[in-house]
Amino acid sequence: MQYLPVCLQLRNSPVVLVGGGTVATRKARLLLRAGASLNVVAPEIAPELEQLLAEHGGHWQRATYRKTDLDGRVLVIAATPHREINEQVHDDAIALNLPVNVVDSPDLCTFIFPSIVDRDPVIIAISSSGRSPVLARQLRSKIEAMVPGSYGRLAEFAGRLRHRVKEALPAETARRLFWEKAMEGTVAEQVMGGREDRAEALLEDMLKDVEALHCGEVYLIGAGPGDPDLLTFKAVRLLQAADVVLYDRLVSGPILDMARKDAERIYVGKKRDDHAVPQVQINQLLVDLAKQRKRVARLKGGDPFIFGRGGEEIELLARHDVPFQVVPGITAASGAACYSGIPLTHRDHAQSVRFVTGHLKDGSSNLDWPSFQSESETLVFYMGLVGLPLICEQLQLHGRSAATPIALIERATTDDQRVITGTLATMVDIVKREQPKAPTLIMVGGVVELHGELAWFGGTN
Numbered sequence: 459m460q461y462l463p464v465c466l467q468l469r470n471s472p473v474v475l476v477g478g479g480t481v482a483t484r485k486a487r488l489l490l491r492a493g494a495s496l497n498v499v500a501p502e503i504a505p506e507l508e509q510l511l512a513e514h515g516g517h518w519q520r521a522t523y524r525k526t527d528l529d530g531r532v533l534v535i536a537a538t539p540h541r542e543i544n545e546q547v548h549d550d551a552i553a554l555n556l557p558v559n560v561v562d563s564p565d566l567c568t569f570i571f572p573s574i575v576d577r578d579p580v581i582i583a584i585s586s587s588g589r590s591p592v593l594a595r596q597l598r599s600k601i602e603a604m605v606p607g608s609y610g611r612l613a614e615f616a617g618r619l620r621h622r623v624k625e626a627l628p629a630e631t632a633r634r635l636f637w638e639k640a641m642e643g644t645v646a647e648q649v650m651g652g653r654e655d656r657a658e659a660l661l662e663d664m665l666k667d668v669e670a671l672h673c674g675e676v677y678l679i680g681a682g683p684g685d686p687d688l689l690t691f692k693a694v695r696l697l698q699a700a701d702v703v704l705y706d707r708l709v710s711g712p713i714l715d716m717a718r719k720d721a722e723r724i725y726v727g728k729k730r731d732d733h734a735v736p737q738v739q740i741n742q743l744l745v746d747l748a749k750q751r752k753r754v755a756r757l758k759g760g761d762p763f764i765f766g767r768g769g770e771e772i773e774l775l776a777r778h779d780v781p782f783q784v785v786p787g788i789t790a791a792s793g794a795a796c797y798s799g800i801p802l803t804h805r806d807h808a809q810s811v812r813f814v815t816g817h818l819k820d821g822s823s824n825l826d827w828p829s830f831q832s833e834s835e836t837l838v839f840y841m842g843l844v845g846l847p848l849i850c851e852q853l854q855l856h857g858r859s860a861a862t863p864i865a866l867i868e869r870a871t872t873d874d875q876r877v878i879t880g881t882l883a884t885m886v887d888i889v890k891r892e893q894p895k896a897p898t899l900i901m902v903g904g905v906v907e908l909h910g911e912l913a914w915f916g917g918t919n
């Protein structure tokens with residue numbers, strides 16, 4: 459992170475703005491809105507700026523810039539059309555350890571002005587760290603359209619009743635839960651509709667029955683194969699509501715970053731042949747945390763009900779009457795297929811697709827090999843890297859041609875995705891040479907041939 463976003467309290471603070479043109483006027487308007495005690499230094503200023511200063515109590519110092527103009531200021535902005543003056547202001551501010559912004563010169567800024575969505579007292583700041591103001595502005599218009607104009611009123615309402623609720627609910631978690639419910643439900647709607655009396659009455663009713671608000675719950679969430687953009691809206695919403703997040707190694711860092719900053723994160727990952735936390739213990743942990751009235755997000759790679767043991771995890775919850783929700787996710791086969799240009803079915807190549815576990819118990823496999831012989835079925839092996847030699851051998855033994863195309867997709871949908879292709883006859887040697895890293899998925903069938911033609915996502919070979 460190149461810039462840390464902070465919200466500055468500037469009320470009555472001395473701020474200096476060097477320059478008096480239209481750009482300076484824009485900055486002056488913003489600074490005056492924040493209540494700064496503004497001193498504009500410029501030999502001449504635009505009439506609009508002069509009027510603005512007159513209306514809002516800013517001061518115009520009719521002079522060219524001198525170093526002493528920075529004395530006693532807390533913030534420095536330079537907006538003159540002259541690079542030498544701007545540089546001088548920058549250098550002087552740096553010497554005094556003052557935060558400085560030179561308009562349109564990111565290299566001369568120790569702070570930048572973000573794009574703003576103003577729903578005062580709610581302020582949303584968007585910054586591209588100076589890389590692309592256009593992108594930041596486009597994002598701003600999207601957010602403008604999304605956040606109702608009356609959001610500020612909602613924040614004022616919450617601010618007014620903060621003490622009342624704090625008094626009624628001294629425990630922090632209970633209070634947060636309370637506000638979350640209030641801010642997304644009918645209370646919020648009443649406020650935004652201008653009926654604050656009604657909203658306040660509803661809020662009082664909720665305070666009388668807080669018990670109902672904070673019972674624990676478990677969300678079993680499919681987190682998809684890796685790319686965070688493949689999360690569902692529901693997954694994001696519940697993840698952000700959770701007090702505790704349980705995750706394993708298939709869940710990527712950027713996805714975990716979407717949880718609340720204060721949420722507790724518990725790693726319960728399993729590595730092959732090294733069960734970090736045994737499954738029964740995970741099941742029990744979910745029950746225990748929910749009984750402590752926590753909202754628990756259990757993140758599973760891909761889809762929770764496809765080779766995810768999701769069924770086992772909710773079995774115990776159901777038995778203990780713990781409320782839960784299961785959120786489907788994009789399974790690795792779908793992610794890998796779409797991101798590597800290998801359609802799972804195709805009119806010319808495959809009329810069906812089968813998801814198979816390649817996880818071998820004691821080096822052998824009890825899979826029903828004879829049922830895999832149809833050339834018109836795509837086979838997808840999860841957890842198949844170790845068993846690859848056996849898979850290639852058994853498929854050939856049971857009627858699949860040695861020339862059948864096969865692909866191994868490594869870390870599908872992430873920036874590190876790699877696709878390795880071969881045939882049932884050649885793949886074992888190719889993989890030995892390429893040394894792919896987990897997680898990997900194996901696809902077998904005519905559809906693999908389409909990879910060369912249809913691949914669009916980077917990182918393939």
Ligand code: SAH
Nearest residue numbers: 760761766789790840841869870897898899
């Ligand atoms: N529930 C998961 C599967 C869990 S089993 C799902 O629906 O996707 C774990 C196996 O999934 C891994 O061994 C690997 O075969 C596959 N897998 C998961 N994520 C993957 C990814 N990003 N790329 C390739 N394979 C992946």
